[in-house]
Amino acid sequence: MPNYLLRLSFDGTNYHGWQLQEHDRTVQGEIERAAAPLFGEAVRASGCSRTDAGVHANEFICNFHAKKQMDLSKMRAAMNFYLPDDIAVLECRTAPEDFHARFSCAGKEYVYQIWNGRIRNPFFNARALHINYPLDDALMDRAAKCLIGRHDFSAFCASGSSAHTTVRTITDARVVREGDLVCFYVSADGFLYNMVRIMAGTLIYISNGKIAFSRLPDIVEGGSREDAGYTVPARGLYLNRVFYKEGVLCPSGAEERTDA
Amino acid sequence: MPNYLLRLSFDGTNYHGWQLQEHDRTVQGEIERAAAPLFGEAVRASGCSRTDAGVHANEFICNFHAKKQMDLSKMRAAMNFYLPDDIAVLECRTAPEDFHARFSCAGKEYVYQIWNGRIRNPFFNARALHINYPLDDALMDRAAKCLIGRHDFSAFCASGSSAHTTVRTITDARVVREGDLVCFYVSADGFLYNMVRIMAGTLIYISNGKIAFSRLPDIVEGGSREDAGYTVPARGLYLNRVFYKEGVLCPSGAEERTDA
Numbered sequence: 144m145p146n147y148l149l150r151l152s153f154d155g156t157n158y159h160g161w162q163l164q165e166h167d168r169t170v171q172g173e174i175e176r177a178a179a180p181l182f183g184e185a186v187r188a189s190g191c192s193r194t195d196a197g198v199h200a201n202e203f204i205c206n207f208h209a210k211k212q213m214d215l216s217k218m219r220a221a222m223n224f225y226l227p228d229d230i231a232v233l234e235c236r237t238a239p240e241d242f243h244a245r246f247s248c249a250g251k252e253y254v255y256q257i258w259n260g261r262i263r264n265p266f267f268n269a270r271a272l273h274i275n276y277p278l279d280d281a282l283m284d285r286a287a288k289c290l291i292g293r294h295d296f297s298a299f300c301a302s303g304s305s306a307h308t309t310v311r312t313i314t315d316a317r318v319v320r321e322g323d324l325v326c327f328y329v330s331a332d333g334f335l336y337n338m339v340r341i342m343a344g345t346l347i348y349i350s351n352g353k354i355a356f357s358r359l360p361d362i363v364e365g366g367s368r369e370d371a372g373y374t375v376p377a378r379g380l381y382l383n384r385v386f387y388k389e390g391v392l393c394p395s396g397a398e399e400r401t402d403a
Numbered sequence: 404m405p406n407y408l409l410r411l412s413f414d415g416t417n418y419h420g421w422q423l424q425e426h427d428r429t430v431q432g433e434i435e436r437a438a439a440p441l442f443g444e445a446v447r448a449s450g451c452s453r454t455d456a457g458v459h460a461n462e463f464i465c466n467f468h469a470k471k472q473m474d475l476s477k478m479r480a481a482m483n484f485y486l487p488d489d490i491a492v493l494e495c496r497t498a499p500e501d502f503h504a505r506f507s508c509a510g511k512e513y514v515y516q517i518w519n520g521r522i523r524n525p526f527f528n529a530r531a532l533h534i535n536y537p538l539d540d541a542l543m544d545r546a547a548k549c550l551i552g553r554h555d556f557s558a559f560c561a562s563g564s565s566a567h568t569t570v571r572t573i574t575d576a577r578v579v580r581e582g583d584l585v586c587f588y589v590s591a592d593g594f595l596y597n598m599v600r601i602m603a604g605t606l607i608y609i610s611n612g613k614i615a616f617s618r619l620p621d622i623v624e625g626g627s628r629e630d631a632g633y634t635v636p637a638r639g640l641y642l643n644r645v646f647y648k649e650g651v652l653c654p655s656g657a658e659e660r661t662d663a
Binding site for chain 2: 152153154199223228229230231232233262263264265268
């Protein structure tokens with residue numbers, strides 16, 4: 144039975160995240176609804192990540208098993224035909240039998256976007272957080288670098304998380320400004336609940352002086368949740384890239400991913 | 404009585420254009436609704452252009468007269484507070500008594516955006532036309548250049564237009580590709596109804612061979628509507644810049660506008 148892998152992109156504004164919910168519209172729900180008539184059976188899709196309501200994805204990987212053999216190019220066209228316009232299937236592949244979008248995942252990169260103009264930008268309304276005072280992106284970038292490494296990130300984990308361990312390895316973290324858009328990129332082998340949003344809030348607090356830069360190493364090394372910054376809203380958050388072990392799977396554009 | 408001028412930007416997705424309508428949400432309606440409590444009277448705003456439903460604006464100028472003297476910086480903050488997030492007031496000014504956003508306007512620049520990737524981009528869903536076969540942007544740019552000059556543009560005017568004359572002067576026209584985004588920029592002293600959208604459709608037809616490039620000069624010079632291309636959808640269209648005579652009014656960033 145083929146194990147189909149889909150590379151997606153979606154604007155999460157109108158969705159209650161990835162994971163299927165009984166009463167709310169979710170990306171998983173739309174994928175399964177689009178696939179059912181195509182495969183002539185109900186499918187159950189696994190996503191690389193649960194995402195919160197309003198979170199976007201430049202790249203998102205899911206997979207499902209189905210009996211029918213499908214031409215992958217036709218499958219992509221048909222899925223895009225059945226899906227709403229704010230979700231796109233960028234690519235369809237077949238994966239090894241035991242491939243699982245979430246459990247096989249070796250790492251992910253998120254980006255958090257901040258519109259840092261004096262006046263809000265209507266075109267970034269549901270796509271970025273608006274901060275109207277000038278952010279010190281150079282200081283934020285230096286602070287982001289302090290997050291890199293293997294640490295117990297419990298200071299950056301929302302309460303109520305069910306994670307067995309709060310130790311994660313951050314492989315890359317940086318803040319880049321392009322005009323009025325300030326982007327916080329962070330790659331890790333895994334993320335705790337709200338981790339990127341709390342980190343982004345912490346970098347903002349470091350920029351505006353609510354948290355001293357000098358305190359950051361202590362917060363990273365065994366601080367508690369109240370030491371870190373606030374949880375910024377979901378609408379600025381994008382899952383940007385998803386990494387799998389070489390050989391197991393190599394999504395297209397993988398040549399760009401050797402840095403992670 | 405001060406004549407207030409506002410420089411706006413809006414995402415037109417959720418609006419039935421600029422002009423006030425009895426039953427539909429319009430940008431003019433929102434501006435007047437936000438201004439009324441601020442000025443303690445009903446105001447009537449004039450816009451630089453009527454725009455169709457779904458059309459966006461990177462820059463849009465409107466003006467209204469009101470009795471109350473307002474600090475312009477506070478006025479901008481208050482207007483942005485009362486307005487929905489998909490409309491932004493970028494700047495407030497006072498204009499000469501006889502300034503009228505539409506009648507004083509010397510010219511405008513529109514941009515039409517085409518997402519030219521194989522697969523649709525969820526983030527350009529309501530912001531661009533998707534064309535999934537490769538457009539020849541170099542040919543389209545050469546064709547755009549043929550539009551420049553003073554011509555009777557009746558071939559690029561939707562029927563039912565009430566314009567007294569169909570003669571307009573196009574001062575600049577070009578097609579620029581940035582990755583998968585193809586943008587058609589066009590500046591003129593004025594535009595006929597659907598003119599930019601019919602021109603964009605004509606450039607697309609020239610790229611895909613439905614209209615021969617060699618026929619374009621004849622179409623521009625006295626052709627009729629059926630000779631030109633189709634009317635592309637509103638969602639890719641942006642009012643990009645608005646020009647006024649020097650001295651009469653000089654919106655900020657005017658130094659960038661000397662080319663038009």
